[in-house]
Amino acid sequence: MKRNRIPQFFIIVGAFLLLLAVVLMLDNVPGVPVMLLIVLRKGAIYALVAVSMNILNGFTGLFSLGQAGFMLLGAYTYAILTVPVENQALVYQRYPNGGIGFSVTESLGRVLGQPGLLLGVIICLILGGIVAGVFAYLIGLPVLRLKSDYLAIATLGFAEIIRAVVQYEKLGPITNGSNLLSNFTNFSNFHLGSLKLDTVMPFVFAGVCIWVITLIINSTYGRAFKAIRDDEVAAEAMGINLANHKRMSFIISSFFAGISGAMLAMYQASVQATIFKAAMTYEILLIVVLGGIGSISGSIIAAFLFVGSSEWWLRFLDNTTVLPNFNAKLLFAIIFAAIVVSIVFLVVYRQNKAQKSRPEAVGRGRKILSLKLSGVITLVVGTLLLLGDLRFLISPDLQVPLLRSGFRMVVFSIIVMIVVLFFSRGLMGDRELPDLFRTRHKRL
Amino acid sequence: MKKLLTVMIVLAMTLSLVGCGKSSNTSSKTLSIGVFEPASGDNGAGGKQETLGMQYANSVTPTVAINGETYNVVLKIVDNQSATDKAPTAAQQLVSDNVSVVLGSYGSGVSMAAAPIFEQAKIPAIGASCTNPAVTQNRPYYFRVCFIDPFQGSVMASFVKDQFNAKKAYVLNMLGEDYGSGLATYFANAFKKQGGEVKSEAFPEGTSDFSAYIQNAISYGADVIFAPSATTYASLIISQAASAGCKIPITAGDTWESSVILDAQKGTNLKVYVSTFFDENDKSGVAATFVSGFKAWLNADSQHKTDNGGNDIVAAVSALGYDAYMTAIEAIKIANSTTGEDIKNAMPKVSFDGVTGHISFPNGGDAAKSDAFIKQADNGVFKFVKRQSGAS
Numbered sequence: 090m091k092r093n094r095i096p097q098f099f100i101i102v103g104a105f106l107l108l109l110a111v112v113l114m115l116d117n118v119p120g121v122p123v124m125l126l127i128v129l130r131k132g133a134i135y136a137l138v139a140v141s142m143n144i145l146n147g148f149t150g151l152f153s154l155g156q157a158g159f160m161l162l163g164a165y166t167y168a169i170l171t172v173p174v175e176n177q178a179l180v181y182q183r184y185p186n187g188g189i190g191f192s193v194t195e196s197l198g199r200v201l202g203q204p205g206l207l208l209g210v211i212i213c214l215i216l217g218g219i220v221a222g223v224f225a226y227l228i229g230l231p232v233l234r235l236k237s238d239y240l241a242i243a244t245l246g247f248a249e250i251i252r253a254v255v256q257y258e259k260l261g262p263i264t265n266g267s268n269l270l271s272n273f274t275n276f277s278n279f280h281l282g283s284l285k286l287d288t289v290m291p292f293v294f295a296g297v298c299i300w301v302i303t304l305i306i307n308s309t310y311g312r313a314f315k316a317i318r319d320d321e322v323a324a325e326a327m328g329i330n331l332a333n334h335k336r337m338s339f340i341i342s343s344f345f346a347g348i349s350g351a352m353l354a355m356y357q358a359s360v361q362a363t364i365f366k367a368a369m370t371y372e373i374l375l376i377v378v379l380g381g382i383g384s385i386s387g388s389i390i391a392a393f394l395f396v397g398s399s400e401w402w403l404r405f406l407d408n409t410t411v412l413p414n415f416n417a418k419l420l421f422a423i424i425f426a427a428i429v430v431s432i433v434f435l436v437v438y439r440q441n442k443a444q445k446s447r448p449e450a451v452g453r454g455r456k457i458l459s460l461k462l463s464g465v466i467t468l469v470v471g472t473l474l475l476l477g478d479l480r481f482l483i484s485p486d487l488q489v490p491l492l493r494s495g496f497r498m499v500v501f502s503i504i505v506m507i508v509v510l511f512f513s514r515g516l517m518g519d520r521e522l523p524d525l526f527r528t529r530h531k532r533l
Numbered sequence: 534m535k536k537l538l539t540v541m542i543v544l545a546m547t548l549s550l551v552g553c554g555k556s557s558n559t560s561s562k563t564l565s566i567g568v569f570e571p572a573s574g575d576n577g578a579g580g581k582q583e584t585l586g587m588q589y590a591n592s593v594t595p596t597v598a599i600n601g602e603t604y605n606v607v608l609k610i611v612d613n614q615s616a617t618d619k620a621p622t623a624a625q626q627l628v629s630d631n632v633s634v635v636l637g638s639y640g641s642g643v644s645m646a647a648a649p650i651f652e653q654a655k656i657p658a659i660g661a662s663c664t665n666p667a668v669t670q671n672r673p674y675y676f677r678v679c680f681i682d683p684f685q686g687s688v689m690a691s692f693v694k695d696q697f698n699a700k701k702a703y704v705l706n707m708l709g710e711d712y713g714s715g716l717a718t719y720f721a722n723a724f725k726k727q728g729g730e731v732k733s734e735a736f737p738e739g740t741s742d743f744s745a746y747i748q749n750a751i752s753y754g755a756d757v758i759f760a761p762s763a764t765t766y767a768s769l770i771i772s773q774a775a776s777a778g779c780k781i782p783i784t785a786g787d788t789w790e791s792s793v794i795l796d797a798q799k800g801t802n803l804k805v806y807v808s809t810f811f812d813e814n815d816k817s818g819v820a821a822t823f824v825s826g827f828k829a830w831l832n833a834d835s836q837h838k839t840d841n842g843g844n845d846i847v848a849a850v851s852a853l854g855y856d857a858y859m860t861a862i863e864a865i866k867i868a869n870s871t872t873g874e875d876i877k878n879a880m881p882k883v884s885f886d887g888v889t890g891h892i893s894f895p896n897g898g899d900a901a902k903s904d905a906f907i908k909q910a911d912n913g914v915f916k917f918v919k920r921q922s923g924a925s
Contacts, residue, residue: 123629127622179670183718256709258735267709269617269645269667277653357621359646363709364618400622407572407612493836494572494581494612 097523105296109289116288124401128393130276130291131400134352136392137295139376140302140385141345146374147383147519148306149338150318152241154370155228158248159343160350161365162224163217165255167351168270168360169263170213171195176272180265187262194274203280210274214294214351221347224251225340233335245367255362264362271359294352298345303385305341314338318383379508380515387517399501406497410489421489422482426475433471436511440464463510564597564604564871566861567611567632569624569647569658570639574615575763579788579850580639581840583661584610586854587636588837589830594858597865604871606862613638617646628654633871634861639850641665642711648672656873657880659860661853662787662810665715669898674873676880678856678892679810680902682712685786686719687923688905689759689808694727695921696806697782699756701730705746705770707762708735716761716786723923740766743773751779761786768797775801782806790908790915792846798910805910810849811889812906812917823847823855823888849889856887860900 112129115121138156145151172180172188173195181187194209201208232243254260256267264270279286305311313334316324325331354360372395380391412418440460460468481490508516568587571580587608596603609630613623620638624647627635634657638644641663651658652674660668660677664685669675693699702724706713714735721731732753734746747770750758758781760770767789774783782804789807798805813824824847831837831845838845860883865871868879884893892900904922908915 123625124622127625131622176671179667182667182670183715253709253737258708258714267711267714268665269642269711271645271667272671277649353618357618357646358649359617359642361617361642361646361711363642363711364616369618400619401626404611404626408610494610497612498573 105300109292109296112292113284113286113289116285126288128397128401129288130356132393132396133291133295134349134356135373135376135396136389137298137352138346138349138373139380139388139392140299141342141349142373142377143380143383143385143388144302144306144314144345145338145342146377147381147388148311148318149314149335151233151335151338152237153244153339153342154241154367154374155244155248155343156346156373157365157367157369158244158251159221159225159346160353160369161248161251161255161362162221163214163347163350164354164360164365165264165270165362166217166220166347167213168273168354170216171209171273172270173272173274180270180272181262183266183268184261187265189263192273198274206274206278210355214348217351218344218347221350222340222344225343226336229336229339233332233339245370248365248367248370252362252365267362269359269361270354273354273358275355275358277358291352291356294348298348299385299389302341302345306385310334310337375505378515379505379512381517381519382515383519384515384517384521386522387515387520390522391516398504403497403501406492406500407494408492410492412487412489414487418482418487422478426478429471429474429478433467436467437464562602562604563607564599564865565607565609565630565632566591566858567609567627567630567635567656569611569613569620569627569635569637569643571615571643572610572612576615576640578764578842579662579848580613580615580637582842582848583637583639583850583854585831585837585840586661586827586851586856587858589827589851590855590858592830593826594862597862599865599869599871613643613647615640615643617642620646621650623647624650628656632656633865633873634659634876636854636857636861637661638663640712641668644668644675648675651675654873655877657864657877659857661857662850664787665711672898674877676860676894676898676900678860678887678889678900679787679853680905681899682715682786683719683723684902684923685808685905686716686721687723688921689720689784689786690723690727690729691923692806692808692907692919692921693724693757693759693782693784694729696918697756699724699729701732701753701755701757703750703753703755703758703781704731704733705750705758705760705762706733706735707740707766708737710738710763712788713761713763717759720759720761736766741769743770744777746770747774747777747779750781751777755781757781758783759785761788764788764791764793767791768793771797771801771803771805775803779803784808787849790849792842792844794910795846795913795915799913806918807908807910807915808905808921809908810906811852812908812920813847814917815890817886819886820852820888823852827851827855852888856889856892859885859887860892 115126138160142156145153169189171192171194173192174190177188193213194206197205197209228247232240235243255264258266276287276290279290313329316327316329317331317334321331376391376395377388379395380387412421437460444460568584570584571577591606591608596605609627609632611623611626613620620643628650635651636659638660639662644660644663645668652672657674657676660675662679663677664679664682666681666683669677693702704717704721706717717733721733724731734749736746760783767785771783771794784806787807787809790809794805811820813820815821827847828845831841863883863885864876864879867882868875870876881894890902895901904920907918907921909918
């Protein structure tokens, strides 16, 4: 074991550095689609917050829905500490003499230049995490006595309370009430010579944080978390202090949620309490579930896929599109039909094979297709889509049907539903990326 | 492994579809104008109405001449989902679509969140109804055609003084809503400056019972209620005030110029006043032409009518959307160029009569507006009351 681990460590570090180099190149080579960079930036941040939620939900088995609240704390701590003094009057214009009168990044940046700016950002990111962690400790005292759904409701309530408190008029001179905080230090303030670092920075921060999380998960504490998840009574019998470990897991998860919240603020270059609603927690929960509860690499992959499809690849569905001529229409219809046919075929083929190989089906033989309900539904929906496609081809219209503003979210929801139906344990289950490359290897 | 493969296949297909969608623009010379508006989220309804105004303007003036060549103007519409975390991506989408100018957005927060992105790409943005003063401050690439909240607040303060000789005002807004709380503060400040007395209260999101707030207003002895809030709450406030037998006039800002308010006020004796951006009976005739043309355009297409809320009542934000588009066209004509930088430099020279009054930009990003229009909701129609200027 010991012999194996050291090369693996170097492989991971090497791969990460290579990834950074690629991202740095993407950032600085002209002609790279901006949307790709945006998806990479936001994806890295969402990957971190999804992994932080996974510590709690996937590895410790505590179902918490407070992530947005902790992100809000991190984001606001970061933003309040880094608004430059000269901009404070502008940002806090509803509150005369608002703002804290100093800015960590500005002061450090003035003295030390770029390294000082970086140092300031790191300090403020960590402070954002610490504030979230302290609140997690306090809220954890009463709330962690609860289990499953009750814990979820309590943490959800906490997140809503935090949002209301931040928006409170009397706190306005610090939090700017319900108004936007902006003009603070963000990713575009960093340069390495003339190289832009907009996309590299989130990758570095998220990468380091996720690496630390992996270390924690693989340490004795991490194994204790997993033991609690699998069986609380057995874990306690083995001498694990339940209350301590649950609290620790809650605080670690919130700490990294705070950091990712601060990074989200940096990415947006502005922050407003209204966006940290329960809906944001659900987005993150969706990523965790889609990626696989208890899989760090699953959360990371799902985060990028989620951000990519919700922000980029599906956007064309929002525009009414008029095809230029009949040939384009024919091409469109054929591609659409090919996609539908291949997806239906894939589903039906796999399910047919799986059903036929089941022992109770062997004796019956004869049947050409044996499908579960989901297979039949796929077949029916596929046929209906093909008929619709044919109807569109025959009709004189050149405008693609259904495409209009709002349709994107419909398709997105359908895709999420399909993924959950067919990958009932998420894309990765509880496996990690390296597991996929190993030959069938049983885990304990 | 197989699962991974499946995901890859699906991704490849989606990407190929994207390619398909984009290759369809083949017409000769086109110029793109980005429409950065919410179509979903809290402000979805208002955003759609504003977009309609821009689409109508596009149908009225579909081409622009640059250096003697005719360019077709194409609108690129993105949905910013009324959320400041979704807005940067939507804005970035417009940048990568190579738009020359951006119009929008409804809701100031999303405009502020997107401003750095447009600025970095050197694309000027023209806001239609974003009334928060911070939108254009320190943002050389952001302009707007509407008046701003401090102005609106002082207009309403002088209106209630002139009209009702009000001494005490009761101000009600939603906790955590930046538009409402901003307008409420500006109104309160202006009203106090005139020697008035103010009692302010805020209700939490999702409140449906306003009787306690209305009783507070009555027992405070208020001469007027100022309640800038979203229209969903507005209809509740009006109907519950009516059933509580409240006789105090209720006033609010521009969001209340909506058919929802008319329906709520209908059949009651309540006096409901709103400040707004335009008056269709204006002498210049621009507004009257716009209103009749826009109504006909709405009625011609069922989808447009649905987006407008199922009726053909002209919202002030539609008029502002129309003016924002026309401002962009004027600026492009003056710039004689399709690049954002040239159009931005041409903005100070823009001067024309829009639906919402004369539009020019003598001092920075805000259009010079001297008056707001006060209307009263009266049994299903908005009656024009007066032009009101701010406190001197």
